[in-house]
Amino acid sequence: MAKGTPATVALETASEPFTLHEYAYDPNADRIGMQAAEALGMPPAQLLKTLMVEIGSKPAVAIIASDRTVNLKKLAAAAKVKEAAMMAPTKAERLTGYHVGGISPLGQKKRVPAFLDAAAMAHATVLVNGGRRGLQIEISPARLAALIGAVVVELG
Template identity: 85%
Template sequence: MAKGTPATLALERANEPFALHEYDYDPDADRIGLQAAEALGIDPARLLKTLMVEAGGKPAVAIIASDRTVSLKKLAAAAKVKEAAMMAPAAAERITGYHVGGISPLGQKKRVPAFLDAAAMAHATVLVNGGRRGLQIELAPARLAALTGAQVVDLEHAPG
């Protein structure tokens, strides 16, 4: 079993059931979430990536399937702000207390508004980063939303 991370410790404190999955993290992967899904042999739609964003200049987290692209326009609308942008990696690490490639939506240093893509709710369980590179936490998407205080909204960028 993996050593505790702030994410796993938060789940244990909340008496929340979860499963851990470890894999060989590839720092050179083009898309970390897709590499994790492939390494674990699961559908990329079930492995959610944690994206730190700035919504109206304030930090927020977007949680979306690893094979999808977040629409910053939809995120801004959900946050009721004019615009949203991806957060710089150094700022994301400072705010969350995690390293890029290991950012979990759970157990962050400071709780920020969270937005969970509605498509995640179609799965019995989803996986999110466990707080370090090479570690994923599996839990029910409704529990993920409850634990992060996430608004469940459509975040997917429509192609075209």
Template identity: 60%
Template sequence: MSKTTRATVALQQAGVSFTVHAYDYDPNAERIGLQAAEALGADPGQVLKPLMVLVDSRPACVILPSDREVNLKKLAAALGGKAAQMMKPADAERLTGYHVGGISPFGQKKRVPTVLEQSALEHAEVFMNGGQRGLQVKLAPREAAAVLDAKVAPVI
């Protein structure tokens, strides 16, 4: 497994301090984020999952703890929209350039509006997908929000 991905390159170019953590990815896991948390020995609230969504038919990314579900009404409101829905996996892969299970909010092919669930800021460091299945980056959530130009809002 390569530990250099578009995500890690984007973080390096932005001058963000992070560490890379590989784990055994289980393609059959019911919830990929929870499987990653278990494999890393981390609190599921500290392992964040990016979800690709459509808000009023426009693509966006929401990042939230792996053990929580997004409230689509709160997400739409956070981005000034009326309605939000999950993006189809094939569309998410095409838009981001990553495979489902390895979608990172960093280094996506097309930059989209991003919302970070505010509870992520309760942690000194969080894990986020590093752009490959079985690869996570660990970094300060405030730095992640800054480099993504993410809006921090309650979306769970």
């Protein structure tokens, strides 16, 4: 199994336990997170997608279940700004060091404010992108929040 992404290196450096899951990434999937959940046989609510956003004019990351949509008004309120918007894919790639479809909330080039949907806390473990297409990391949502300094808030 492939390792060595910035996300897995960050977890190993922190001596954080995690499990890797590989699957056949479909670049033509309409919803990447849903395709990953299906390929891994996981409930979509347990497989989280990493969305790069802009809160005000600053970058941030929003993490929510693959079957949910971020409510940008709720995100803006949580960030105490007037508005939030999705980040352009090219900007997200440049900022994180990852490719779209492989953006992990862990091990990004630049640490940015993070917001984790409160619904994720209902699960013993969740899956987040492992830093490349076709790789997921299984980890406790509480540990994920602690590692990235995420604000846990209702985002859906």
